[in-house]
Amino acid sequence: MTEERLATGIASVDRLLGGGLETESVTEVYGEGGSGKTLFCLEVGTRVAREGRWVFYVDTEGVSVDRLRAIAGDGLEKILKRFLLSTPKSLEEQGRAVATACALTREGKRPVGLIVIDSATFYYRLSLSGSDEDDARQALSLALADLVVTALDAHVPVIITNQVWRSLQSGTLEPLGGSFLNHVAKTILRFDRLPGPRRRAVLLKHRSLPEGSAEFRITNSGLEGPLPP
Ligand code: GTP
Ligand code: MG
Numbered sequence: 001m002t003e004e005r006l007a008t009g010i011a012s013v014d015r016l017l018g019g020g021l022e023t024e025s026v027t028e029v030y031g032e033g034g035s036g037k038t039l040f041c042l043e044v045g046t047r048v049a050r051e052g053r054w055v056f057y058v059d060t061e062g063v064s065v066d067r068l069r070a071i072a073g074d075g076l077e078k079i080l081k082r083f084l085l086s087t088p089k090s091l092e093e094q095g096r097a098v099a100t101a102c103a104l105t106r107e108g109k110r111p112v113g114l115i116v117i118d119s120a121t122f123y124y125r126l127s128l129s130g131s132d133e134d135d136a137r138q139a140l141s142l143a144l145a146d147l148v149v150t151a152l153d154a155h156v157p158v159i160i161t162n163q164v165w166r167s168l169q170s171g172t173l174e175p176l177g178g179s180f181l182n183h184v185a186k187t188i189l190r191f192d193r194l195p196g197p198r199r200r201a202v203l204l205k206h207r208s209l210p211e212g213s214a215e216f217r218i219t220n221s222g223l224e225g226p227l228p229p
Contacts, residue, residue, distance in 0.1 A: 095143050186205070
């Protein structure tokens with residue numbers, strides 16, 4: 001087991017994570033709409049790209065370049081060159097995008113520093129109401145398994161985001177994808193909305209750290225989580 005970490009640059013979250021994201025496994029971030037999942041992915045991706053490494057970014061939402069510009073500032077052009085962005089329009093296309101990202105990462109010709117799938121479950125969720133539910137589950141499982149192996153083989157951190165549904169029984173927000181997704185992710189973070197720009201990251205699962213939480217906030221230039229003085 002490695003102790004290597006990729007710092008997110010958000011001090012409070014890095015402290016919660018013992019320095020940052022694990023570099024050989026999948027981190028899941030789930031939470032309700034507007035909780036900051038996409039901003040988090042962009043923030044970490046920008047940091048990796050700024051250091052000259054490549055970022056495979058599979059985007060099912062349509063990342064706005066304006067949002068990236070706000071985070072990247074003057075360095076936007078350089079950062080965009082390092083972002084290998086794909087915008088799949090179906091679960092099948094998403095599967096192909098993930099397979100390509102994994103294959104090229106393992107090939108190792110380019111120094112890849114991060115793989116992001118935001119969100120991993122958007123098209124999966126859409127497929128759940130159809131007759132092809134089993135196919136959807138299988139497609140998602142294959143893609144996630146590929147990501148697990150790639151993270152381990154290539155020592156590259158993977159972030160997947162996940163949407164939530166409200167359990168009628170308990171009233172709580174639960175991640176989509178059930179137990180399989182929970183097993184795939186070695187680190188699980190839930191993002192909660194607090195009043196105004198404040199957000200909370202809750203560490204629910206980690207291989208070597210206890211559960212805990214950290215506050216951060218959304219600003220015009222990204223996410224900030226200052227440590228108390
Ligand atoms: P879904 O994809 O809908 O599930 O949401 P998400 O969790 O990905 O949320 P996202 O990262 O898109 O965060 C959106 C939140 O950031 C919203 O509450 C926006 O109002 C807020 N936001 C986005 N840009 C800015 C900004 O420049 N300044 C401030 N203060 N807030 C912003
Ligand atoms: Mg989002």
